[in-house]
Amino acid sequence: MDPILFPTRQSTITLQDITVDNWQHIVHLVVNKDQLTLVPPNVESLCEHQFFLPHSIVKAIYADSTPVGYLRVQQAQEACAPATVSATTISTDQISTLSGTYQMKCFMIDKACQGLGFGTKALIQLQGQLLALSTTPASLEDKAVTNSLTTTTIRVLTAPFATVHSDDSPEHFFASVGFIKDATGKEMVWASRP
Template sequence: MTAEAPPVTRDSAVTLREVTEDTVRTICDLSKTLTETQRTHVADNAVSIAEAHFSKHAWFRAIYADETPVGFLMLYIGPDDEQPGEPTVWFLWRLMVAGPYQKMGFGRRALEQVFDTVREQGASEFITSCVPGEDGPERFYRRLGFTPNGKWYDEELGLVLKL
């Protein structure tokens, strides 16, 4: 008989962990827990991990609540494509929290850890983009203090947070 993992609660410890050979399938499968609409707002984790494999600028981690994998995030850390030679930008490329674990504060707490990490790397602002509107993540980002940066990235609204 295997011991059952204790239930995840809002008080669970949030950590960012490397994806490993042992966990990659589980992390990819988290994408299946999103609603159909949510899956149009963020690439599947399998796609993100594949893209990261070919990018010099991708940094990604799984989000854990205690010992339970609950999400995934990926950053672009590198030169701004639009301004070659310009300083590094820190861009939240992907973020998802699995359906059963949404609205428990894990997205916010995971990003707060990212903010601390990128501040240590010298970032003074953090950028992301999202599909605008009520049924997407825009209000989540605004709750965290992001505001529009006046740019569009394809069809997505650009948002910035001063760190």
């Protein structure tokens, strides 16, 4: 039997698709007891992604070949200017496009792997991937809509953080990778221009 290699600070962090081969590993990852109110149960979050949320992006966080966490973001939709879409083919209540704004729905690192920098590296990769996604048109027809996106934004609701002692608040973590509180104090926001 091969020895089990536990991830270390030097492990390479990657974001990978959650598939039939790794989903069971992901649903068995757990956070510390004091963090349980900050993230939904993994299986609930994955089911919500699969069945209820279009434009949801979910990725497993791997340290080398070991799944150590996962993240899920929801891409927001916004109304298009009617001039950008032919009104003869689509009714005005159907006119919408994906924005460059994403709501963080879940972000977790297994309790055995916290404090090793994996979350920071994963979030930096997510920022880069979403920025690239927002600036790369899927087709020539999408080019005008995609090029109109000037900012990629990730939003994190801060209300759940109120249940955690301020020293243990995720606000410190998100601030370390460029998130700042918005004017209302209800969200932390990261924004980058392509």
